[in-house]
Amino acid sequence: MTLTRRHFIGTTAAVAGTLAAPMLGAQTRPRAVVIGGGAGGATAARYIAKDSGGAIDVTLIEPSRSYYTCFFSNLYLGGFRSIDSLAHSYGKLAADNDINVVHDWATGIDRDARTVALAGGGSIPYDRLIIAPGIGFIDDAVPGWSVAAQNAMPHAYKGGSQTEILKARIAAMPEGGTFVMVAPPNPYRCPPGPYERVSMIAHYLREANPTAKIVVADPKEKFSKMALFQEGWNDLYPGMVDWIGSDFGGGNVEVRPDSMEVLIDGEVVKADACNVIPAMKAGQIAHAAALTEGNWAPVVPATMQSRMDENIHILGDAAAQGDMPKSGFAANSQAKVAAMAVRGALTGSRVFPAKFSNTCWSLIDTDNGVKVGASYIATDEKIASVDSFISQTGEAGDLRAATYRESLGWYDAITADMFG
Structure with missing residues (x-):
């Protein structure tokens, strides 16, 4: 199957469900805070905001003003892309979706008070928190x-x-x-x-x-x-x-x-x-908040909720979730499931069964792309692979070229899906 931008956004957005009705009167909107503005965090913030129809107050905490994708960065090393082509700003995400983007470091989480402390001082309260901190490195x-x-x-x-x-x-x-x-x-x-x-x-x-x-x-x-x-x-x-x-x-x-x-x-x-490239672990904020077991943060597969705190969801590289790889596609897929769960919890809107997907493309040489991927479901124990595929050795050049072009379409689609 050839993946186009329209197909990627249409199929992966299907889990988001119907829009929730805005809250009425002068009641304060429930607050969703997202830590980390990568493939998981930016996607989650955008989908909570747009699919709640403004019913949820969304804040995204991300220290960098420009996000450089790790996916496709190897193509920069190979001379196929410029470094500027990997950079994305948060302005459109904030303006088009009424998201409060705070460029600061989240330094701590008070799980009892439900607040996130900022390096620049002060804290931000939440009713539901999503953590997508990416990776850290294991000392020594x-x-x-x-x-x-x-x-x-x-x-x-x-x-x-x-x-x-x-x-x-x-x-x-x-x-x-x-x-x-x-x-x-x-x-x-x-x-x-x-x-x-x-x-x-x-x-x-x-x-x-x-x-x-x-x-x-x-x-x-x-x-x-x-x-x-x-x-x-x-x-x-x-x-x-x-x-x-x-x-x-x-x-x-x-x-x-x-x-x-x-x-x-x-x-x-x-x-x-x-x-x-050292051994890796969940980003530091997950460890500081006591949300990890060993190096990673265990989650409930159907909602991406932390197994330590039902008011916190953990996405992407940091999560111990089962069979999905730690990829940008996987984080984006998990973000939509978590966004739907947060919207359901805060507005009472309908929550649909979780579905996940992933594809990882790799470029070996000019117009020589290969891929591996799968579809997944949420079981009680883990996110489980149910159907997988992989490129084969000896493939014809036109198929490899089509696979590479497919990856280019995916890059445009996922970055648009993250940042609008």
Whole structure:
């Protein structure tokens, strides 16, 4: 099935249901607050506001004035997009939907008082709270690496300046130099996927520095779309990519940012550019509010409500929800389910059964796109996959080109769905 902008918005918006009637008289509107303005948070704020017909007072708390998508950032590394094409502002979202956008950091949540504290001072009260904080990094996940070293060995797993730094490091590599990636363990944020990133860097180097090498140290035995990526690397970038999985010491890694060295199972590799992607966890605000078990925040699948607090919903990368990957598409899908649940709780409007979907596209080379995806339902225990699909090795070039064009349509559709 080819996904167009009209199809994406139409099918994924179906769960939003009918508009709720505005509240009457001088009664104060119920308050929904959303923390985080990414694929989950921006979508949730927009759908609560528009589908309640103004019956709910919506506030979005997001420190950045421009949101740079992590999805498609690998295409910037490969030279297929500009960094500006990944940037989106909140002005239209605020103006068209009567959403109060507060550009500040949420530093704490008082769950008893139902307030969110702001770094700039003061707090914002809520009746229902949605948290979509994205990812944080686990301290000491990669020995020798910390956030203090992120300029020397960037993670580029949060959009914007980190992605620009990584591209600059790659562009500055000497002829025949070595790029090293330290890949993350499961589970990790899907886009920007590490293996699409390898493909895009290989694409760039094939043109700009064809004798360069790419070394990937990976703690996993296998990864998503592995056969598709390895086919692409072998056919399109022969001899350039050396993937070292856990069987060969890929999980035994130490880095030395000052000397730009990476130790892989005790062997020193001198890196001219290095991308360290550490193990991940839910964004810090979820931990600060005691909404996590281990690294992630467990939720009720049918509503995305926290299992620790029924007045809070948790979306996207931060949620421990079951079978869905940690992707922008997944966060957007979950946001619509949560928005419908919040609207139902605050206005008494009808709530429909939750349905979820996801597709993750990856670009291997020019007009060579692949994808994987599924449909999901909410069970008592988890969001469960019920139907899945994946591109196949050996596909014809016209099919791969159509898959890439499909991904471009999806990008336009999801960013319009997030920001209006």
